[in-house]
Amino acid sequence: MGTEGIDDDASLLDSLDGQVALVTGANRGIGAEIASRLVDLGATVYAGARDPGDVTADEQRPLKLDVTNEGEIEAAIGAIVEEAGRLDVLVNDAGIYGPSGRFADLDPADIERTFGVNLHGPALLSHAALPLLTERKGSRIVNVSSGAGQFESGMDTSHALYGISKAGLNAPTNVLAHQYPDLLVNSVCPGRVRTDMSGENAARSVAEGAQIPMWLARFASGSPSGYFWRDEVVIEW
């Protein structure tokens, strides 16, 4: 099926008043920018961070959330159920680059860790959040992926674990979009962004990097679901 023009079906919510969002990796980089923009749009924002003391932004609710820790995932969702009673947006932003190197030379602990943060964590968190997200039509999951995990334009083979894990993260986008047609589940490549991950020479500012994740977080019911986006255009897996 062709994907050209799918963006024409996108319509955006102007306000997120009354809505509740959870962002992982919200203490710095792209995640911090997304969390702060969600607040600006009126959402109650739970800012997931390994150290909630790192979340200093006003009007955000810091949540201890290492996405590799199942107990913390359960506790985080439990706290949202108890305090807010709803969840409209889940942004799986937390990620690590992992080591470079040929596959056989990699430390097995790094394989576990990189897949744990970038793939296993978002899968477990989405699993825990789905009962809340499915209470309302039009809830969104935004998976912050990367072109490094794109089969079509060449996987990142130097940071193999990163590329593999991001290719993996795109699979639940596709599967959940089909299993839950009332939800909007999308993956996004933010481009190369000047954060700790990509360094100061990357082409995009943090604000630019947060642009498309935010666009997807504002998708209104009936907007496209189950796609991989960059710059408001669907890209191949």
Ligand SMILES: NC(=O)c1ccc[n+]([C@@H]2O[C@H](COP(=O)([O-])OP(=O)(O)OC[C@H]3O[C@@H](n4cnc5c(N)ncnc54)[C@H](OP(=O)(O)O)[C@@H]3O)[C@@H](O)[C@H]2O)c1
């Ligand atoms: N920057 C880019 O050029 C680029 C390009 C494509 C895709 N992306 C994706 O965009 C997302 C955000 O990247 P970024 O550039 O903002 O990176 P960043 O500045 O390095 O921030 C990474 C975030 O992930 C968090 N994190 C790491 N391990 C975690 C864990 N186990 N549990 C919870 N949080 C954890 C970090 O928290 P701590 O402070 O506790 O470490 C931090 O908040 C990532 O998924 C990345 O793969 C980035």
